[in-house]
Amino acid sequence: MSSHSASRIILDRRNFLRSAGGGLAAGVLLGSAAPQVEAQGGPQAAPEPITHAGAFREMTDKEKVARIASNSYPIRWIFKNRSNMGGEVGGEATVAKMKAKYGEITMLDFPAFTKKTFPGVTKMDMWSSLFGDMDDKSQYVTSTIIGYNGKPRPVIEFDPSTASGKQWLEKMANVQAKEGVFCHHISNNAPRDICDLDDGKRKAGVEVAKKWLDGAAILGAKSMRVNSGGPRIAPCPLPNASSYPKNPEIEKYLDQCILSFKEMAEYGAKVGVKVTLENHWGLTANPINIRIIIEEVNNVFCEASPDFCNWEHKYLLYHALNDLAPYAHTTVHAKFWNRFGEPDVQRNVRIMLNNNYTGVFALEYEDGPWDGIEGAQYLYREVMAAL
Secondary structure, three states, X not given: OOHHHXXXXXXXXXXXXXXXOOHHHHOEEOOOOOOOOOOOOOOOOOOOOOOOOOOEEOOOHHHXXXXXXXXXXXXXXHEOOOOHHHHOOOHHHHHHHHHXXXXXXXXXXXXXXXXXXXXXXXXXXXXXXXXXXXXXXXXXXXXXXXXXXXXXXEEEEEOOOOHHHHHHHHHHHHHHHHHOOEEEEEEEOOOOOOOOOOHHHHHHHHHHHHHHHHHHHHHOOOEEEEOOOOOOOOOOOEXXXXXXXXXXXXXXXHHHXXXXXXXXXXXXXXXXXXXXXXXXXXXXXXXXXXXXXXXXXXXXXXXXXXXXXXXXXXXXXXXXXHHHHXXXXXXXXXXXXXXXXXXXXXHHHHHHHHOOXXXXXXXXXXXXXXOHHHHHHHHHXXXXXXX
16 A cells, blocks of 8 residues: 555544544454554554444553553662763752652662552663663773763763673563563663764664664563664754755755664564654654654664654644654653643543554653652553543
8 A cells, every 4th residue: 555545544544533532542442453554664554444333442440551661761860870860960969869768779670669659560661871780890881972061971881782781681581570570662872873974883873773672672672762863953954046945964864864774673673673763852853854764764663652742842742743643653752841831641642542552651751840750650640541
């Protein structure tokens, strides 16, 4: 089927759900599986409109909680770490305050922490910067990155390809099995320069991603985010001789990003882990660029993992999520971040459900009136209510 036909089906589906009052948000589909639709790089399944009565039923609490993952990022402050949080604004003070209130854990404690803090949740979204035994230097490599303030700073990061790193991953896998709580997604900051115009840097970033995909497979992860890299503010269009805007610079970065994600998706298919694009800075701040990359890569092991709040202005909060929702199948970040006022978490969950999303909602609190643990618990209640 052509991508045009698949897009038409998606629009028909959206229009049906609007007229039906968003019925999918209130329950689950009964009966046989929805018909599969193949579309270039886009949605993997787009069911025909269902108009008969009684097509949906209310989800049980067990079914709802199966759609939720804890997230280590919003509670990163209580993790034992190798000073990677020191570069964040207020990092050291927040670490001291949070650890005084909640104590200290490592990633090996995170499955048990998840069971205690989020009743019934058996899935985790794990942030790459918290991997490993912090006392074993052999598991880490040191890199220099440019911080949010534009200044270079060193970061110490887990290397899943070392012998000691692989041993830690196996240990983590055993802890998961013991606790019954498993890695679903890895939010990964380690692979860099994925769209860099220097092809040597780009290839090096892809190789780091492949090492992490191997590590993700050991943990049984279903997906792993890889940042596009490149400039934090994407190149802007400039007028050409006729004063009509043109942006050849962004094309260069997109070319490199598409090439990298093709390579990573092919590798991910071999080990059974999808690579995902999240709406972050640079290229992926604009949802159309994420759609371009996914459609050009045209591999089911490359998809979107939208974040509810990582946008550049308030009008993107819901409209951009609706654009990316058909390209997400495995993981989204259910986030609260008050940078544009209080976001409507339940509305965002319904946007995903009304686009036939059947994946997992990871609880990623960013900033607002609560601390990281309180904020994640708020998200847990909001997602459950919306489901």
